[in-house]
Amino acid sequence: MKNKSRFLVVLMLMTMSLFLIATTAYADKDEDDEKEYNLLGKLEHSGEKGKKIFQIRSIPPVTDTTYLKECGACHFAYQPGLLPEKSWEKIFSGLESHFGEDASLSAEKAKSLREYAIQNSAEKANSKRANKILRSIKGEPPLRASDTPYLIHEHNEFPASVLKRKSIMSIANCGACHTTADRGIYSERYIHIPK
Amino acid sequence: MIIKTKSLLNKYLILGGLFILVLVVHQNEVLAFDKNPVVKAFQKQLESKAQNQSPGFKGFSAEEGEKLYHLKRAFSKDGETRSCTSCHTNDPTKPGETKVGKAIKPLAPKVNNERFTDVEKIEKWFRRNCKWVLERECTVVEKGHFIEFIYSI
Numbered sequence A: 001m002k003n004k005s006r007f008l009v010v011l012m013l014m015t016m017s018l019f020l021i022a023t024t025a026y027a028d029k030d031e032d033d034e035k036e037y038n039l040l041g042k043l044e045h046s047g048e049k050g051k052k053i054f055q056i057r058s059i060p061p062v063t064d065t066t067y068l069k070e071c072g073a074c075h076f077a078y079q080p081g082l083l084p085e086k087s088w089e090k091i092f093s094g095l096e097s098h099f100g101e102d103a104s105l106s107a108e109k110a111k112s113l114r115e116y117a118i119q120n121s122a123e124k125a126n127s128k129r130a131n132k133i134l135r136s137i138k139g140e141p142p143l144r145a146s147d148t149p150y151l152i153h154e155h156n157e158f159p160a161s162v163l164k165r166k167s168i169m170s171i172a173n174c175g176a177c178h179t180t181a182d183r184g185i186y187s188e189r190y191i192h193i194p195k
Numbered sequence B: 001m002i003i004k005t006k007s008l009l010n011k012y013l014i015l016g017g018l019f020i021l022v023l024v025v026h027q028n029e030v031l032a033f034d035k036n037p038v039v040k041a042f043q044k045q046l047e048s049k050a051q052n053q054s055p056g057f058k059g060f061s062a063e064e065g066e067k068l069y070h071l072k073r074a075f076s077k078d079g080e081t082r083s084c085t086s087c088h089t090n091d092p093t094k095p096g097e098t099k100v101g102k103a104i105k106p107l108a109p110k111v112n113n114e115r116f117t118d119v120e121k122i123e124k125w126f127r128r129n130c131k132w133v134l135e136r137e138c139t140v141v142e143k144g145h146f147i148e149f150i151y152s153i
Helices: A002-026 A029-046 A048-053 A065-070 A085-092 A107-119 A128-136 A149-154 A160-164 B002-031 B037-053 B062-070 B119-134 B140-152
Strands: none
Touching (some): A085 A107, B037 B119, B037 B140, B119 B140
16 A cells, blocks of 8 residues: 555656656747746846846847837838847938838937937847847848848748748738747747748 | 698608708718818918919819829839839728838728828828839829828718
């Protein structure tokens, strides 16, 4: 009788540890992004300190509401952490002729958005993905995040014809495939390429 | 007795008819879309500028605005056909889409009451979109026509 219950306890402990091992193996890095995002939400209230504790994987989401509105009118509002400071400077000095469109703003708005982008650029993001983007750039930084060597490399797996789909239209339409792009999460797990 | 019920019936018929008439008139009032104070003031401004610029100016016309909306123009650099409808579709009461695949809420104030409520925003988008389609800014007359058209829908 005593032996049997001891056996049962051992069995239970074994299955439990097996279960634990299995779940930790499953909790891959993508899930960390999600956890990290939730944690960051809390850390935001503890100010800059939170950001410095560890390097995050995701790109910090946009927090400036004017940026979201003005730079999100024609396309997804790209996180400043997707490009280095120099790229943002170039973008903001040429808004009148912005990829074939006029994206000009009042001088006042342009100045504050430029500052926001530069203060949160890839160099300041403290993010692994932003650092990968930064490190991949050799020479003059491009205007487009999608033209940085790291992202060109990440995006070379699907044929160009995919981008012509009505549901996608352009590689610049990040949110079409990265369903969590607005939260700065670009993990493979949340990619869904629409038909 | 018979006569009395008949006249009573007539009275009810007349009253009923009047009631329906009032309803219909009221409905029409709701349907005909009123310009908000912001866009009214903006159009007044356009009007006085138009009168100053061209003495022959005869007021804004929805018809002219509709022509501008559907105008197709070849872009000088590559011959691409460009029009207001390229992004806002043939029907301004329907949602549109930018060239980068972002949805645009309908332009017609009848179905989207956020439209034409902020002069800075109206001017900003006239500037951007006229430049994209016409490769120049729209004139005050064109802007006035366009607003007349969009409120006639």
